Amino acid sequence: xxxxxxxxxxxxxxxxxxxxxxxxxQGDDVLLAGRDTADLERGAADIRIxxxxxxxxxxxxxxxxxxxxxxxxxxxxxxxxxxxKPLNVFLAFGLMPDQSAIDADPDQAQRAIMATYAGAVSxxxxxxxxLEARKSGHVVxxxxxxxxxxxxxxxxxxxxxxxxxxxxxxxxxxxxxxGVTVTTVKPGFIDTTMTWGMPGLFLxxxxxxxxxxxxxxxxxxxxxxYFPSFWWVIMTIIKNIPEPIFKRLSI
Amino acid sequence: xxxTGWGRTRRAEVDxxxxxxxxxxxxxxxxxxxxxxxAHGLGRSYGDAPLNDGxxxxxxxxxxxxxxxxxxxxxxxxxxxxxxDDLLTAFLPRGFLPPTSPGTAFATIGGAIANDVHGKNHDxxxxxxxxxxxxxxxxxxxxxARVSPTERPELFAATIGGVGLxxxxxxxxxxxxxxxxxxxDVRERRMPDLDAFMASLSEAxxxxxxxxxxxxxxxxxxxxxxxxxxTAETAATDAPAKPSKARAVPIDLPGFTLNPLSINLFNQAYxxxxxxxxxxxxxxxxxxxxxxxxxxxxxxxxxxxxxxxxQAVIPDAEAVAGMRKLLEAIxxxxxxxxxxxxxxxxxxxRGLLSFPTRGYTLxxxxxxRDGVEDLMARLTAIALDHGGRIYxxxxxxxxxxxFARMYPKLGDFRHVLDGIDPDRRIQSDLSRRLDIxxxxx
Numbered sequence: 001x002x003x004x005x006x007x008x009x010x011x012x013x014x015x016x017x018x019x020x021x022x023x024x025x026q027g028d029d030v031l032l033a034g035r036d037t038a039d040l041e042r043g044a045a046d047i048r049i050x051x052x053x054x055x056x057x058x059x060x061x062x063x064x065x066x067x068x069x070x071x072x073x074x075x076x077x078x079x080x081x082x083x084x085k086p087l088n089v090f091l092a093f094g095l096m097p098d099q100s101a102i103d104a105d106p107d108q109a110q111r112a113i114m115a116t117y118a119g120a121v122s123x124x125x126x127x128x129x130x131l132e133a134r135k136s137g138h139v140v141x142x143x144x145x146x147x148x149x150x151x152x153x154x155x156x157x158x159x160x161x162x163x164x165x166x167x168x169x170x171x172x173x174x175x176x177x178x179g180v181t182v183t184t185v186k187p188g189f190i191d192t193t194m195t196w197g198m199p200g201l202f203l204x205x206x207x208x209x210x211x212x213x214x215x216x217x218x219x220x221x222x223x224x225x226y227f228p229s230f231w232w233v234i235m236t237i238i239k240n241i242p243e244p245i246f247k248r249l250s251i
Numbered sequence: 252x253x254x255t256g257w258g259r260t261r262r263a264e265v266d267x268x269x270x271x272x273x274x275x276x277x278x279x280x281x282x283x284x285x286x287x288x289x290a291h292g293l294g295r296s297y298g299d300a301p302l303n304d305g306x307x308x309x310x311x312x313x314x315x316x317x318x319x320x321x322x323x324x325x326x327x328x329x330x331x332x333x334x335x336d337d338l339l340t341a342f343l344p345r346g347f348l349p350p351t352s353p354g355t356a357f358a359t360i361g362g363a364i365a366n367d368v369h370g371k372n373h374d375x376x377x378x379x380x381x382x383x384x385x386x387x388x389x390x391x392x393x394x395x396a397r398v399s400p401t402e403r404p405e406l407f408a409a410t411i412g413g414v415g416l417x418x419x420x421x422x423x424x425x426x427x428x429x430x431x432x433x434x435x436d437v438r439e440r441r442m443p444d445l446d447a448f449m450a451s452l453s454e455a456x457x458x459x460x461x462x463x464x465x466x467x468x469x470x471x472x473x474x475x476x477x478x479x480x481x482t483a484e485t486a487a488t489d490a491p492a493k494p495s496k497a498r499a500v501p502i503d504l505p506g507f508t509l510n511p512l513s514i515n516l517f518n519q520a521y522x523x524x525x526x527x528x529x530x531x532x533x534x535x536x537x538x539x540x541x542x543x544x545x546x547x548x549x550x551x552x553x554x555x556x557x558x559x560x561x562q563a564v565i566p567d568a569e570a571v572a573g574m575r576k577l578l579e580a581i582x583x584x585x586x587x588x589x590x591x592x593x594x595x596x597x598x599x600x601r602g603l604l605s606f607p608t609r610g611y612t613l614x615x616x617x618x619x620r621d622g623v624e625d626l627m628a629r630l631t632a633i634a635l636d637h638g639g640r641i642y643x644x645x646x647x648x649x650x651x652x653x654f655a656r657m658y659p660k661l662g663d664f665r666h667v668l669d670g671i672d673p674d675r676r677i678q679s680d681l682s683r684r685l686d687i688x689x690x691x692x
Contacts, residue, residue, distance in 0.1 A: 036272075042273075045317065045318055045319065049318075049320045049327075049341065050337070050340075050341040051341075
């Protein structure tokens with residue numbers, strides 16, 4: 001089995017942390033990227049102790065796009081330090097302020113878009129040539145069911161994820177020519193800090209199960225997947241509600 | 252949200268938080284809580300020790316990072332939400348085991364310390380608290396304290412077995428034990444009655460690496476106390492790996508599933524499956540240490556009313572008489588359940604409220620039916636008459652007066668808590684039921 005290196009973007013999140021552990025359990029090396037490097041260092045120690053693989057931490061802020069060139073250089077250097085292995089990318093960051101907080105302070109919309117969409121495009125677009133040159137690798141990006149239809153409760157975050165979904169379709173089209181797979185995973189309810197304490201959730205999946213599914217999809221080179229998969233049914237129904245009716249709903 | 256102990260006899264409506272970073276947990280301890288806050292791991296304590304009805308709960312399950320490991324001597328530092336399962340998965344392939352382990356791998360290290368848990372090797376290695384080198388404790392005020400046998404030793408002693416009342420354990424440092432295989436050679440022998448059982452356990456505590464007895468609580472008369480004695484040693488080589496998938500009890504079984512007849516049949520079968528000559532097998536250590544972990548949610552077989560677990564230890568000098576009286580009361584009430592566990596303990600723990608003392612300990616489940624709590628009160632009285640004590644990790648029914656008689660260092664414990672938590676910011680259903688904090692000074 002040839003092992004690879006996973007670059008995990010937004011690595012402090014529950015799903016990303018679970019993903020890094022699962023990848024390491026299979027023998028892959030991991031680069032953890034995010035803002036809270038102190039927390040990431042603790043996560044890195046945890047992975048090293050449990051799975052005896054190489055783990056390093058790189059400072060990364062999705063919202064500061066000026067820093068992304070330097071970041072991608074750092075990724076290349078660190079990944080090379082792990083040996084000549086395929087490079088894969090798992091992107092898990094996003095910012096979901098309460099819709100009411102955005103309504104009160106429209107600047108929050110800008111932040112949500114920067115962190116969730118513009119920052120993701122910025123970093124993926126800089127990583128794309130590296131992946132193309134290697135002619136292999138997997139990219140897995142967490143989208144959201146919120147991006148499938150704009151809803152009163154969450155439409156700024158939803159629109160950012162919708163933009164991301166469209167971007168990933170194009171990126172998939174482009175990287176396919178170089179043998180790189182791009183997978184969009186649209187999680188339903190996952191038991192993370194983002195959903196903790198929210199009322200009305202059902203059939204909540206664990207971050208670990210989500211992470212395992214993401215790894216599986218990557219290996220298969222899947223294109224678009226809902227997790228848990230029954231969300232495909234739910235979202236198909238929601239997407240097909242005619243707009244004159246949908247505008248009256250508050251789901 | 253609603254939380255229960257593993258026995259599901261007690262329920263608590265709590266306001267829960269689930270920090271993912273230590274810093275967040277520290278901040279949370281600084282908050283204001285009308286009815287206190289309490290750390291809760293994976294809820295494997297049976298009664299109300301992990302509950303705080305109407306109050307706040309800090310779930311530690313996501314504070315589960317390993318911080319450092321020194322393979323030269325097995326010293327591990329980890330966050331308190333790490334489980335025994337995590338430890339075995341990470342370290343058994345590298346030849347290390349937790350120093351001792353409770354009967355489930357789904358307990359957290361924080362819980363193991365807060366209940367000063369023991370295993371089937373207590374005579375040899377002591378309880379979990381005996382292996383702790385130091386702890387980082389978030390005090391009830393949100394300050395951090397490093398405690399060890401030399402740094403704030405009274406607070407350390409209050410935290411070992413302190414059922415979570417001294418604060419929230421953030422990090423623990425302890426030493427893993429080297430083993431040369433991940434398997435054990437297990438010898439099983441039939442024990443025809445209680446006297447034979449006690450005599451064999453007494454011998455095994457001196458000679459065997461692990462020892463545990465399974466008693467048929469339904470057997471009466473001359474058969475009373477019969478069962479199977481298991482002794483085990485680390486095997487020279489690994490047993491062939493048999494990938495076994497854990498099964499789960501999918502739903503609460505109806506209350507009549509467990510009745511005297513079905514339990515009696517099960518216990519008979521369990522006794523007879525070992526031939527009269529005994530048998531020796533090599534098995535993965537997980538299978539030996541955690542037989543019930545192979546069935547997830549096994550507590551559901553007792554139905555939605557749940558079950559009590561009774562566990563008492565009786566000091567050596569009184570053990571023969573005490574165990575006989577306990578078993579007589581149990582078989583007379585026909586209330587016994589699946590196998591009772593009988594084993595020896597080696598000595599006192601380091602904690603002010605540690606359960607272990609040198610003696611014999613009996614543990615068994617009682618499906619929660621009418622009259623069971625009366626029976627448990629009788630058993631408690633017998634234990635008390637023979638100088639015994641009840642294990643708080645299992646308990647949901649003990650009264651405050653009996654508790655105070657069983658734990659002679661309660662006064663010292665109260666004194667430590669009055670010093671670090673005068674406003675009673677940490678509380679649990681157990682601490683209120685047993686009046687652990689006592690009258691305000």
